[in-house]
Each structure stands twice: as structure tokens, then as C-alpha cells.
Amino acid sequence: MKSFKVNIAVMAFLLGSAIALSQSAFISAKTVKKGQTGTEYQFNGTSVSQEKTASDYSVVSGSGPSCDDNDVLVCTINVTGDLQTWLNNHTDAEILGAADQTRD
DSSP: OHHHHHHHHHHHHHHHHHHHHHHHTOOOHHHHHHTOOSEEEEEOOSSGGGTTOGGGEEEOOTTOOOOOOOSSEEEEEEESSOHHHHHHTSOHHHHHHHOSEEEO
């Protein structure tokens, strides 16, 4: 009987650990983005065609811009390395998808 109780305790511990680990593996993309360690840029352009031009971005200072999250244009984006190179290597959809915040 003692062996049975130990086995149940071990199984409960393993099941609890598995549940905890599986839940921590599924964090939102926005949470991951907040932990990035690149340079935060604000998009200053007014159209999607300008999103691939580094001169239409400025480095965010202070608390950053106010964004409405309407998923039309990039508002802020975090990039590691050269901004223009990063923009050249991504499609418009990928750039919008990588944005920390969006606006209309």
C-alpha cells in the first residue's frame, strides 16, 4: 500500500510539472516582443509604401508615441542590427507583423 501512495504522489508531481511547463511555453507574441533587446523605432510615414524606408523611422525616446493598434501601419518596431537591412529582408506583411504597436 505504501508503494501505491508513493507512485500516486510521483505521478501527481510529474503531471503538475508537465502542465506548468506546457503553459509557460505558450506566451503571446507581444510578451516576447517586450523582452527584445534591439533598438525601438517609431514609424513617421503615412503609407505602407514608406514602411521599407529607414529614413521614415526615428529612434523612440522617453515613453514613446501614442498608438491606436488598428493594424494598418507600423507605429513602433524593435530591430536588432541595421534598420534598412532589416527592412530590406522583410515583406510589408512581415514588417507589420513584427511591429510592437500599430496605428491607422
